[in-house]
Amino acid sequence: MAEQVRVRFAPSPTGYLHMGGARTALFNWLFARHEGGRFILRIEDTDVQRSSAELEEQLLEDLHWLGLEWDEGPRRGGPRGPYRQSERAAVYRELAERLISQGDAYPCFCTDEELERKKSEMIAAGLPPQYDGTCRSLTGDERERCRRDGLPESIRFAFPEAVSMELEDTIRGHVVFPPGMVGDFIIIRSNGLPTYNFAAAVDDALMGITHVIRGEEHLSNTLRQIVVYEALGFQRPRFVHIPLILGSDRSKLSKRHGAPNIADFTRNGYPAEAIVNYLAFLGWSPGDEREILSREELIAAFTLERVSSSPSIFDLTKLNWMSSHYIRTGGVGRYFEEALSFFPGEVRERYGRGELEKMFAILSENLPSFSAIPAEVAPFMPGPPPFEGEVFGMIEGRGGLLAAFADGFARQEGWGRDELRKTIKSVGKKLAVKGKDLYMPLRIALTGSVHGPDLVSILEIRGREDVVNCIERARERAGS
């Protein structure tokens, strides 16, 4: 029987969940679900300066919103916890001690100033800036003296010299790192907390992670983790380094590339499934020509073999298309509740639920996100609109037509779509006007704009009193 797949998403709560991070989480989640494995969430909060509980909370919210539920992790617990690195200090400490006793690690008492000085000297000499191993050969007495002197004590990994490291990556293939690339790196900081490369390797091993699926920026770090695995006698997981997501200028995606935080998209009213669908196609495709896939379809189709090796660029235009596609297709039934809070208060007060649903049905035809609702809903705002500039020109002198409309709608029996159409038609017939010349003045009288939703719908929703009032007001200004 094959071992059960265990994957993890291991963010550090030092910022908002990013499109790139979300995509990494998604690939892990999809793989776990596809394989019937477990998806684990681990919080890498060993950088106490930059980590915060609030950001962790936000991170969990964002993942939850995306629908990427974890099987083990914060809030949920699990057999291999704790899942927050700040709560695992004793574990790292113990393993680091073991490395020291094996001779694979040693305490280091160099100060920041010393390190900084040596580093710049090496750079000046044209050498790669690596730790020179000063503390590697300290005797027990010397170590005690340093401690008595109150020097900061960190623990360094004694990196094996002159060995080239090899790694099999599911996406990159066979990767070879030549010897001498890495110096003795710190595994436990002077504040007692572990560094990323140590904590990640230890936790991945202890948590039984079978596939480490993470961003390509970690590929070079992997050799540091490999030596930790070997020194501790841990079995290596399978490494899967997925390509990065870049901004439109091809640099690493960041804030200035247009709101790449999940929280921003939540706030702006994008459907989560649109984000998930879009993200899934950044660096992956199902291999056929489908483009719109539900969560279930994504899970069924997702395999690591189909993950691309080249980076992709985050394209808001395509996300917007996909989002509007979801909103159009889902319509009132799927999205009305979610969209409701985006309607301006004035509109929500004036109209009943039925009308609001009708409005949303119309708006949902062309909505990249719910945050576009206030602008799109303008034609349904009650009361006469302003007529400015060229727009006024299109009703100027059309007082007769407007009067006929006002009269027609005031007398019309009922307020159904058919009756409304009939009234418009009969006004046109009476004044021998049709097409644009007939509809535009009416549209402008009601909305003040040449664009907008279907006119009959506008009339239907706004109601007789508002319609007649608007037309009257427009007629007054238009002259005859």
Next chain:
RNA sequence: GGCCCCUUAGUCUAGUGGUUAGGACGCAUGGUUCUCAGCCAUGAAUCAGGGGUUCGACUCCCCUAGGGGCUACCA
């Protein structure tokens, strides 16, 4: 600087030695329509460059160029 990774239209991608290089977003044109959107149809646009290997390279190898990442007591 050193090392590692990447390279099909503007963008997301299909493609694994022989294809008119397929699809999608965006763009353009036409149709439907009171307008916008939608929908339908049509169109422009791609294998980074150079060497090999081969009867034959988008596909395999090498070089160059470009991009990205790592080189922290950040992850």
